Amino acid sequence: MSLNITASVTNETKQAGDVVTMVCHNGKLFTGAEGGKLMVYNNDLSLHKEIQAQYNTVNCMCIFNGNLVTTGNDGLLKIWDVKTLELKQTLTGHDNEVRKLTPTATRLYSGDMSGKVKIWGLDGTGQFTLSCVEEVWDIAVAGNICFTVRDKDVTVTDIMFRDTGESSNEGETKFVVMSSFEGRPPLALAGDTLCHCDRPGTVIHLRANEAGDTDLGKLEGHTKIITSMVTRGNLLYSAGYDNTVKAWDVSAKKLVATGTTVNSVVHSLAVGEDGSVFAGLDNGFIVKMVKQ
Numbered sequence: 001m002s003l004n005i006t007a008s009v010t011n012e013t014k015q016a017g018d019v020v021t022m023v024c025h026n027g028k029l030f031t032g033a034e035g036g037k038l039m040v041y042n043n044d045l046s047l048h049k050e051i052q053a054q055y056n057t058v059n060c061m062c063i064f065n066g067n068l069v070t071t072g073n074d075g076l077l078k079i080w081d082v083k084t085l086e087l088k089q090t091l092t093g094h095d096n097e098v099r100k101l102t103p104t105a106t107r108l109y110s111g112d113m114s115g116k117v118k119i120w121g122l123d124g125t126g127q128f129t130l131s132c133v134e135e136v137w138d139i140a141v142a143g144n145i146c147f148t149v150r151d152k153d154v155t156v157t158d159i160m161f162r163d164t165g166e167s168s169n170e171g172e173t174k175f176v177v178m179s180s181f182e183g184r185p186p187l188a189l190a191g192d193t194l195c196h197c198d199r200p201g202t203v204i205h206l207r208a209n210e211a212g213d214t215d216l217g218k219l220e221g222h223t224k225i226i227t228s229m230v231t232r233g234n235l236l237y238s239a240g241y242d243n244t245v246k247a248w249d250v251s252a253k254k255l256v257a258t259g260t261t262v263n264s265v266v267h268s269l270a271v272g273e274d275g276s277v278f279a280g281l282d283n284g285f286i287v288k289m290v291k292q
Contacts, residue, residue: 003259007288019280022270032058064103111136138185201225239266
């Protein structure tokens with residue numbers, strides 16, 4: 001099956017720089033790029049709205065507790081009304097560039113270039129700070145297990161919150177580093193499987209989504225470094241410097257669809273509610289791809 005390009009932004013509606021983060025929500029595509037702009041597109045990639053979200057690059061964004069959260073090299077987490085894009089709250093506490101946001105049902109994890117992962121509650125209250133030994137390039141969370149990674153190893157940490165609610169605080173929370181294994185970002189969770197890249201960055205390794213390092217196999221097919229992975233159900237979508245987007249059935253460990261962006265590196269991916277795949281490219285361009 002092929003992933004074919006069906007729509008693209010224009011020179012007039014493209015982002016301000018390389019599109020490094022995207023998320024789909026309620027029929028809209030939210031994008032962040034160099035220059036700090038948040039640009040929102042309709043499903044056909046016509047421009048819906050744009051604002052200046054961060055001081056410079058928007059490094060990451062996510063949907064958390066029904067709101068849009070953005071962050072960047074200014075170290076601030078900004079919470080926006082997802083419909084109006086009105087700023088509701090600004091979270092401070094990082095003293096360096098924040099590279100990654102990872103939401104769960106009750107907590108938001110943010111990782112910075114100083115090696116800190118801060119954990120926030122639903123109301124924006126800081127609950128705990130996990131100190132890692134190196135910069136945090138990506139985060140994946142399964143229950144109380146937090147996976148962090150830079151470019152050589154994935155670290156598995158069990159964070160023992162006081163309970164499963166949002167009322168835990170730093171004084172009542174402890175953590176234990178369970179294990180580490182070779183790997184590099186990006187990270188993604190597909191059901192009970194953790195997906196991460198090998199050190200060269202071209203092969204996707206599959207491991208049990210739990211404390212430990214049970215090897216479940218690998219996915220091979222990319223020829224250059226993978227820059228982005230996202231999941232929808234049991235499907236994993238990956239893309240990178242080989243100008244291709246691939247869709248994998250993680251349980252079956254097989255490739256189910258592939259497509260090319262023709263002449264551009266893929267910096268970010270997002271998957272819409274209808275299964276459409278959006279790829280963020282060089283110089284502000286975005287394409288929509290559909291399985292056919």
